[in-house]
Amino acid sequence: MNQRVRGAGSVVPLREKLEMVRGMIRDEADSGKFHVDRKIFTDTEIFDLEMRYVFEGTWNFIGLESQIPNPDDYVTAHIGRHPVILQRDHDGEIHCFYNTCRHRGAVLCPYKQGNKRVHVCRYHAWSYDSSGNCVAVSQAEDGQYHDSFDKADWPLMRIARLESYRGFIFGSLTDDVPPLKDHLGGAAKFLDLAADQGPQGVEYVPGEVAYTFDGNWKLQFENGLDFYHFAATHASYMEVMKHREKTGTMAPGKTYEGAGVDEATGTYSYVHGHAMMYAIRKQGRVHVRPIAKDPAVLDEIRDRAGEDQLKWILRQRNLTVFPNMQLVDISAMQLRTWRPLSPGKTEMRTHCLAPIGEAPETRALRIRNYEDFFNPTGLGASDDNLMYEYVQYGYEAGDAGDTSGYLRGLGEGALAEDPFAKELNHPTADWKYGPVTFGDESVFHAGYREWLRLIERGLSRDAEAEEVAHA
Amino acid sequence: MLDQKPDALTADIRAARIAEQVLAMEGRFLDLQDWDAWLDLYAPDCTYWVPIWMDEDTATTDPQSQMSLIYHTSRTGLEERVLRIRTRKSVTAMPLPRTVHMVSNILVVSQSDTEIEGTAAWNVQHYDPRVGKRTSNCGHYEFTLANTAGGWKIARKKVILLDDMLPAVIDFYGL
Numbered sequence: 001m002n003q004r005v006r007g008a009g010s011v012v013p014l015r016e017k018l019e020m021v022r023g024m025i026r027d028e029a030d031s032g033k034f035h036v037d038r039k040i041f042t043d044t045e046i047f048d049l050e051m052r053y054v055f056e057g058t059w060n061f062i063g064l065e066s067q068i069p070n071p072d073d074y075v076t077a078h079i080g081r082h083p084v085i086l087q088r089d090h091d092g093e094i095h096c097f098y099n100t101c102r103h104r105g106a107v108l109c110p111y112k113q114g115n116k117r118v119h120v121c122r123y124h125a126w127s128y129d130s131s132g133n134c135v136a137v138s139q140a141e142d143g144q145y146h147d148s149f150d151k152a153d154w155p156l157m158r159i160a161r162l163e164s165y166r167g168f169i170f171g172s173l174t175d176d177v178p179p180l181k182d183h184l185g186g187a188a189k190f191l192d193l194a195a196d197q198g199p200q201g202v203e204y205v206p207g208e209v210a211y212t213f214d215g216n217w218k219l220q221f222e223n224g225l226d227f228y229h230f231a232a233t234h235a236s237y238m239e240v241m242k243h244r245e246k247t248g249t250m251a252p253g254k255t256y257e258g259a260g261v262d263e264a265t266g267t268y269s270y271v272h273g274h275a276m277m278y279a280i281r282k283q284g285r286v287h288v289r290p291i292a293k294d295p296a297v298l299d300e301i302r303d304r305a306g307e308d309q310l311k312w313i314l315r316q317r318n319l320t321v322f323p324n325m326q327l328v329d330i331s332a333m334q335l336r337t338w339r340p341l342s343p344g345k346t347e348m349r350t351h352c353l354a355p356i357g358e359a360p361e362t363r364a365l366r367i368r369n370y371e372d373f374f375n376p377t378g379l380g381a382s383d384d385n386l387m388y389e390y391v392q393y394g395y396e397a398g399d400a401g402d403t404s405g406y407l408r409g410l411g412e413g414a415l416a417e418d419p420f421a422k423e424l425n426h427p428t429a430d431w432k433y434g435p436v437t438f439g440d441e442s443v444f445h446a447g448y449r450e451w452l453r454l455i456e457r458g459l460s461r462d463a464e465a466e467e468v469a470h471a
Numbered sequence: 472m473l474d475q476k477p478d479a480l481t482a483d484i485r486a487a488r489i490a491e492q493v494l495a496m497e498g499r500f501l502d503l504q505d506w507d508a509w510l511d512l513y514a515p516d517c518t519y520w521v522p523i524w525m526d527e528d529t530a531t532t533d534p535q536s537q538m539s540l541i542y543h544t545s546r547t548g549l550e551e552r553v554l555r556i557r558t559r560k561s562v563t564a565m566p567l568p569r570t571v572h573m574v575s576n577i578l579v580v581s582q583s584d585t586e587i588e589g590t591a592a593w594n595v596q597h598y599d600p601r602v603g604k605r606t607s608n609c610g611h612y613e614f615t616l617a618n619t620a621g622g623w624k625i626a627r628k629k630v631i632l633l634d635d636m637l638p639a640v641i642d643f644y645g646l
């Protein structure tokens with residue numbers, strides 16, 4: 001269907017396509033309805049639009065400053081379909097280049113990470129320094145280049161925008177994005193709650209766990225904000241927990257909450273598709289948090305960041321920074337990014353995030369907690385991963401009509417005012433609050449609204465450009 | 472290299488045979504999903520470790536400061552994994568894949584009356600009836616066997632998985 005759209009020839013199809021995409025998200029939240037078409041999980045045309053206008057049309061998380069602490073350190077990554085190198089230069093400044101040689105396109109650096117003052121391309125040995133300058137064209141003198149040829153005209157290509165917030169580095173392939181701080185909006189608060197856990201910020205525990213699942217990336221996006229699935233999907237994990245309590249192999253749960261605070265879950269939604277959910281637990285499965293292992297660590301955080309900040313550090317928080325990053329803080333902290341490979345396949349890159357300079361025993365506890373739940377080998381995340389595959393399988397029933405998975409939380413709330421607006425210094429956030437069994441689903445809406453905004457914007461512009469070209 | 476003196480040779484052959492037997496039994500029990508028999512091959516204070524790749528060439532070496540996929544310092548961790556799939560509440564085990572474990576290239580590195588240490592290569596064919604697909608995992612084992620009152624048991628097993636781009640689920644029965 002709609003083959004014409006891909007070519008340059010016709011103006012109408014881009015407009016048609018715009019209408020088609022608009023029909024995919026039916027946003028009538030005010031009257032209790034919000035529907036997402038099943039096809040956005042399976043359709044290859046939609047996938048192409050997502051890559052081009054969502055992933056390549058906004059800020060993406062690409063790495064941590066602490067991953068490249070020294071001059072000439074680098075890591076490689078992807079933004080949308082594009083391979084990039086995140087490189088600290090010899091003077092300490094951070095750059096992000098497309099990871100492709102200016103001579104004839106070979107990937108310049110095929111390694112995951114390392115330290116290089118000069119990258120030499122393997123194909124014909126052109127060389128680039130860590131600031132991206134082309135410093136050598138092999139056998140240039142004998143190459144009978146035209147007089148106008150100058151290697152200075154062939155530096156590595158920089159991505160359009162690169163900014164860092166509290167050590168979290170974001171890049172954009174398009175210039176048309178707000179400053180990072182504005183882009184993050186209220187979600188920045190929850191990056192603070194990670195960064196504030198150590199006086200020198202946070203780092204990755206060495207060792208990345210990468211995996212794929214046979215499902216659409218938006219299934220991970222949704223799951224990372226979905227408190228509703230926990231009791232069912234993680235029932236086997238809960239059984240293991242019960243067994244540990246019974247046999248005394250697990251320390252009893254501990255709450256950090258004051259007597260006046262109720263158990264609750266809630267969500268916040270922000271501009272540009274970001275959102276977060278939190279849980280406040282006082283009994284049952286309350287994690288013994290690594291950060292709380294040593295009371296002196298809590299005191300240090302309280303002194304440096306304040307009581308409210310500490311309180312929220314100790315609460316369970318799942319943050320989504322749209323479109324490609326989630327930061328989960330439960331019994332350990334996980335930072336995960338995804339790269340869509342096709343409508344039905346997604347690559348995940350995941351790390352255990354930890355305060356820099358953490359005591360060795362605390363670090364070891366954090367790692368064990370992390371391995372227990374996360375990873376394809378973990379007792380929790382493996383069930384999530386497989387559920388994405390089962391959902392993808394189900395969504396192949398493309399004609400089966402609307403799903404109703406975005407409706408919880410659209411009715412009247414339990415409270416008239418956000419009880420945490422003051423603590424979080426968060427006056428304008430869009431919030432939901434309820435009991436532990438609330439399972440808000442309106443928290444997904446912000447992401448889908450941004451998804452639609454970015455695709456609409458990209459398609460409208462391209463349609464206009466085509467119309468001008470054909471006028 | 473094998474020591475050529477007859478007594479030493481006999482001891483080496485015996486150790487290699489024991490190692491081969493224990494590893495083959497382990498694979499067989501996993502393939503039969505006879506979890507109790509499988510657990511019984513492990514010493515209660517065993518170490519079961521699956522490190523991950525730090526970079527293109529090196530796996531993690533220190534489970535206290537680096538990530539691993541699995542790091543259990545007693546059989547309890549393995550027992551919990553069995554308990555989890557027995558609850559019939561984990562989608563990872565509904566259904567379980569069918570497996571064939573193959574262990575080869577078994578080399579005894581050191582042996583005594585009480586302990587055998589060695590390495591091996593492994594391959595697990597893994598058929599998932601859920602999607603009708605066969606996949607495989609493979610890698611290296613490093614192991615220590617201990618001679619106990621109940622026979623030779625696995626006291627330490629390190630499973631080095633060849634891949635660093637993993638499937639969505641991987642558990643003890645696929646390693």
Ligand code: FES
Binds near residue numbers: 101104123124125
């Ligand atoms: S492609 Fe890099 S030097 Fe030719």
Ligand SMILES: [Fe+2]
Binds near residue numbers: 229230233234380384
């Ligand atoms: Fe989950």
